[in-house]
Amino acid sequence: MKTSIGARIPGIALLLAAMLFCIFPIVSMLSAALQPQGTIPQGISWPSDPHWENFAAAFTAVNFGNLLGSSTIYVLGVVPVAVLISTMAGYAIAQLRIPGGRVFYILLLIGLTLPVEVIVIPLYYQLRGMGLLDSYFALILPLIGINMPFAVFWMRAHFAGIPGELSEAANMDGAGPWTAFTRIQLPLSIPAIASLSLLLFLSTWNQFLLAIVLVQDPEKRTASVALQSFVGKYGSDLVLLNAGALLIMIPTIIIFLILQRYFVRALLQGSVKG
Amino acid sequence: MSTVDGNASEIAVAAVARRVESTSTRRPRRSVGARRLRWAGWLFALPAAVMYGVFVLAPLGSTIQYSFYDWNGIGRSTFIGLDNYVRVFTDPDLLAAVVHSFVFILFFSIIPVSGGLVTATLIRDIRSRALSTTARVLLFLPQIIPAAGAAVAWTWIYSNDGALNQLLRAVGLGAVARPWLGDFDWALIAVGIIGTWLSLGLCTVLLLAGIGKIDTSLYEAARLDGAGWWRELFSVTLPGLRAEIGVCVTITTIAALASFDVVFLATQGGPGKSTTVPGVEIYLLGFTQNRVGLASALAIVLMLLVLLVVGPIQRLFRERS
Numbered sequence: 001m002k003t004s005i006g007a008r009i010p011g012i013a014l015l016l017a018a019m020l021f022c023i024f025p026i027v028s029m030l031s032a033a034l035q036p037q038g039t040i041p042q043g044i045s046w047p048s049d050p051h052w053e054n055f056a057a058a059f060t061a062v063n064f065g066n067l068l069g070s071s072t073i074y075v076l077g078v079v080p081v082a083v084l085i086s087t088m089a090g091y092a093i094a095q096l097r098i099p100g101g102r103v104f105y106i107l108l109l110i111g112l113t114l115p116v117e118v119i120v121i122p123l124y125y126q127l128r129g130m131g132l133l134d135s136y137f138a139l140i141l142p143l144i145g146i147n148m149p150f151a152v153f154w155m156r157a158h159f160a161g162i163p164g165e166l167s168e169a170a171n172m173d174g175a176g177p178w179t180a181f182t183r184i185q186l187p188l189s190i191p192a193i194a195s196l197s198l199l200l201f202l203s204t205w206n207q208f209l210l211a212i213v214l215v216q217d218p219e220k221r222t223a224s225v226a227l228q229s230f231v232g233k234y235g236s237d238l239v240l241l242n243a244g245a246l247l248i249m250i251p252t253i254i255i256f257l258i259l260q261r262y263f264v265r266a267l268l269q270g271s272v273k274g
Numbered sequence: 275m276s277t278v279d280g281n282a283s284e285i286a287v288a289a290v291a292r293r294v295e296s297t298s299t300r301r302p303r304r305s306v307g308a309r310r311l312r313w314a315g316w317l318f319a320l321p322a323a324v325m326y327g328v329f330v331l332a333p334l335g336s337t338i339q340y341s342f343y344d345w346n347g348i349g350r351s352t353f354i355g356l357d358n359y360v361r362v363f364t365d366p367d368l369l370a371a372v373v374h375s376f377v378f379i380l381f382f383s384i385i386p387v388s389g390g391l392v393t394a395t396l397i398r399d400i401r402s403r404a405l406s407t408t409a410r411v412l413l414f415l416p417q418i419i420p421a422a423g424a425a426v427a428w429t430w431i432y433s434n435d436g437a438l439n440q441l442l443r444a445v446g447l448g449a450v451a452r453p454w455l456g457d458f459d460w461a462l463i464a465v466g467i468i469g470t471w472l473s474l475g476l477c478t479v480l481l482l483a484g485i486g487k488i489d490t491s492l493y494e495a496a497r498l499d500g501a502g503w504w505r506e507l508f509s510v511t512l513p514g515l516r517a518e519i520g521v522c523v524t525i526t527t528i529a530a531l532a533s534f535d536v537v538f539l540a541t542q543g544g545p546g547k548s549t550t551v552p553g554v555e556i557y558l559l560g561f562t563q564n565r566v567g568l569a570s571a572l573a574i575v576l577m578l579l580v581l582l583v584v585g586p587i588q589r590l591f592r593e594r595s
Contacts, residue, residue, distance in 0.1 A: 008399070015396040018389070019412045022475060025427035026415070028437045032430060043440025089322035096315030104323060111330050113580050115532030117553040118573040121560040122336035123329065125347075145329025148322050177315060206420040208535045209553075213561060227422035228539060238430060245426040249419045256418040260411055 026246075033058075033243035041238055051239075058243035062230050068251065070136075070220045071205055077140035078204045082147045083197055087189065089148075090155025091181055095167050105156065111149035116209055119146075124213050138214040139222070143207065147200055158192035159185070198262060205252055223248050340570035347566045358571035367547045368555055368572060372579070374462060375531045375551045379583075381466030382473050382530035387522045389470070390477030395503075395511060397478070398485050410482070413475035421472075421535030428468045429455060429540055455541050461549045468536050473529065477522045484518030485511065520591025524584055531580050552576040 032041040034050040037057065058064075093101040123142050124133075132138045162185065170180035186193075208224040215221070218229065227248050234241045341358055345351035362368050393413065400406045416424065431437045432454035439451035454464040492510045501509065512519075534553030537543065543550030543558070552572055560569035 011396045011399060015393060015400070015409060018393050018396075018474070018478075019409055022412050022416060022471065024437070025424070025431060025471070028431050029427050040435060042435050043437045085321040085325065088318040092315045092318035096312055096318065098312055098315040098319055101315075101319070104319065107331070108326065111326065113528060113584055114330070114334070115528070115553065115576060115580060117532060117534055117556045118337055118577045119330060119333035121556070121566060121569055121573070122333035122340065124561075126333060126336070141325070142329045145325040145327075148326040148330070152322055177318070181318070202418065208421055208539075209557070213557075224420040224422040224535070227420065227426065231422075231426060231539070241426065242430060245423050249423040252418050252420070253415070256415070257411070260414075 029242045029246055032238050033246055035239050037237075037239050039239065041242075054239055054243040055247055058240055058247050061234065061240060062226055062244045062248060064247060066219060067221060067223060067226045067248070071223055071251075073136055073220075074139055074143070074207070074222060075201055075204050077136060078143045078147070079197055079200045082144045082151055082200055083193055085144075086148060086151030086196070087155045087186070087193060088181070089152045090157075090159050091185055093152070094156045094159035095162070095164060095185070096177060105152075108149045108152050111146075112153065114149075116146060120209060120213055123210070127214055134215055134217045134220070136215075136220060139207065139211055139220075142210060142214070143204055146210075147203070151196060151200065154196050155189070155192060158189055162188060195262065198259065201255075202252065223251070337570045337573050340566055341574050343567045345566045346564040347560075348564070351567070354567070358568045359575070361568055362572050362575050367550065368552075370547055371543075371550045371552045371555045371572075372575070374549060375533065375579075377462060378466055378469055378530035378533055378551065379527055381463075382469035382533070383523055383526035385470050386473035386477045386526060387481075387519060389474050390481050390522065391507075391511070391515070391519075393474070393478045394481040394485055395507060397482055410479060413478050415475065416472050417476050422539050424468060424472060425536055425539030428464075428471070432464050456545055458545055458548050461541055461545060465537055465540055465549050468540060469530065469533065472536070473526045477526065480522050481515055481518050484515045488514035516591055520587065523591065524587055527583055527587060528580055531583065532576065552579075 028044050031044045031046060033054055034047050034052065035041045035054075036047070036049075036051055037054060092098045093105050098104075127133050127138050127142070132141070166184060167177075167180050170184055175183065205222065206224055207222050208228075211222040211225045212228065215225070221229070227245055230244050230248075231241065234244065342353060342355060343351040344354045344357070393409075397406050397409050400409075433439075434451075434453045438454065439448075442448060442451045452460070454460050457464075488510065492514070493506065496506050496510050532553055533551050534557070537549055537551050538554050538557065541549045543554045552575070556569045556573050556576070559565045559572065
């Protein structure tokens with residue numbers, strides 16, 4: 001594996017270029033966000049006197065506290081329930097081998113490639129009929145349903161890898177399926193459940209299309225929708241707009257940086273499972 | 275689709291994992307008591323089945339139903355057979371939307387997968403752990419942020435005073451500087467590049483995982499044979515990554531055909547209809563123009579297009595022969 005330094009330089013340069021491409025938009029936003037308020041920023045330029053207080057102004061302008069609160073409600077409403085019921089279903093299909101489980105599973109796989117645009121219109125009328133429009137449930141309930149194909153798929157793949165003898169042994173000891181599930185299967189599934197939770201957290205937090213259609217109330221926005229209405233309001237004030245956009249992106253970026261290894265592992269597990 | 279949003283990365287897994295189950299062996303039949311137990315097992319599956327049925331299958335049924343009607347969402351609806359579908363395939367705006375989504379396959383899928391392949395190979399060859407970790411984190415960042423954030427960032431870069439024009443002017447190409455997203459000829463490409471930005475990291479990380487699984491002795495053998503970088507790429511890396519490439523192509527292609535977030539936020543399909551895609555048209559027809567039937571027909575066409583494109587991709591990448 002000995003390659004001369006000279007031969008490796010083009011490769012490293014190319015890699016640095018790719019990294020630059022990925023970070024460039026963020027740097028460009030940061031540069032605009034730190035300019036004096038009321039000025040029109042010109043491209044990327046590091047201000048001699050960076051105005052970090054713009055972030056405080058943006059904090060108030062986007063009503064950031066409220067935004068964090070409502071986004072958290074969506075995550076807490078969607079992720080635990082979706083994880084629990086998909087884990088149970090994955091267990092039922094892979095371990096309990098329920099009759100018709102294969103048909104159910106194939107039905108779910110169809111949902112895996114279904115773009116959400118295909119069902120957004122009926123969902124609107126359906127939730128209006130239920131009287132849920134504009135409530136937190138208007139987004140929480142459909143998101144749980146829409147995440148089922150992927151989540152069950154994920155958990156089923158996990159449970160398919162656990163030897164069936166384990167449940168059978170539990171059966172002989174007189175444990176019912178529920179006891180076997182909570183005492184034996186769940187503890188073994190923590191890694192799979194953790195990575196599933198991360199992925200569901202991300203897709204819930206960043207949900208856009210369903211959120212603009214099903215929840216009009218500005219107090220109950222997701223991060224993406226908040227950003228969109230922020231663009232509508234402050235579109236011409238590039239300094240505040242960029243500061244606000246960065247601010248809204250920060251929670252997921254922080255969580256990503258802390259859990260970066262797990263995010264990547266979550267994705268890897270997915271592709272390795274095959 | 276900041277994701278190739280969350281959702282798309284979720285689909286990632288589908289393709290590869292499907293291979294496993296065909297090889298899993300069936301267990302012998304069990305006793306009558308065990309069979310009753312199996313029925314009781316439905317209690318475990320029921321909540322998931324109900325949520326999926328009520329919030330996915332039922333609306334899907336309604337979309338199919340709406341697509342045969344002329345309905346403004348409020349008043350009486352009239353059955354008009356296939357008229358909405360005929361409209362989808364004859365209305366130049368809607369056809370353009372479909373064409374644009376196929377153009378996006380180049381930017382969301384083909385370029386990021388090829389780029390990801392090169393980047394992943396480069397990261398593997400890097401001895402410095404710090405650099406390779408930094409590279410992975412930076413490349414993956416676009417995957418994490420909400421699409422709205424990506425749209426704000428790129429709208430600013432592409433604007434008249436933005437960084438792209440600044441760069442062009444700095445290298446003496448000021449004559450080509452323009453507000454890119456407002457330009458009829460360039461807006462589609464400009465939006466496509468946002469898609470490339472979103473997908474590149476995902477592909478890199480997935481492919482990097484695949485490279486890690488390739489037997490290192492294959493590389494050593496190739497080097498002993500005097501294979502260069504390109505030869506190694508085509509003889510060892512590419513064949514070894516067949517499944518992972520399949521996954522990347524699948525997710526990113528779905529993301530291209532079903533794109534909505536970035537396009538809607540960056541251009542709303544404009545200027546004119548020059549960047550519109552089926553997702554944006556479904557939203558506009560369904561919620562701002564109250565043409566629910568037509569929007570639904572377009573939605574069904576979109577669903578079928580995804581299946582038609584993804585099906586062959588799955589077959590192509592399924593098994594190494």
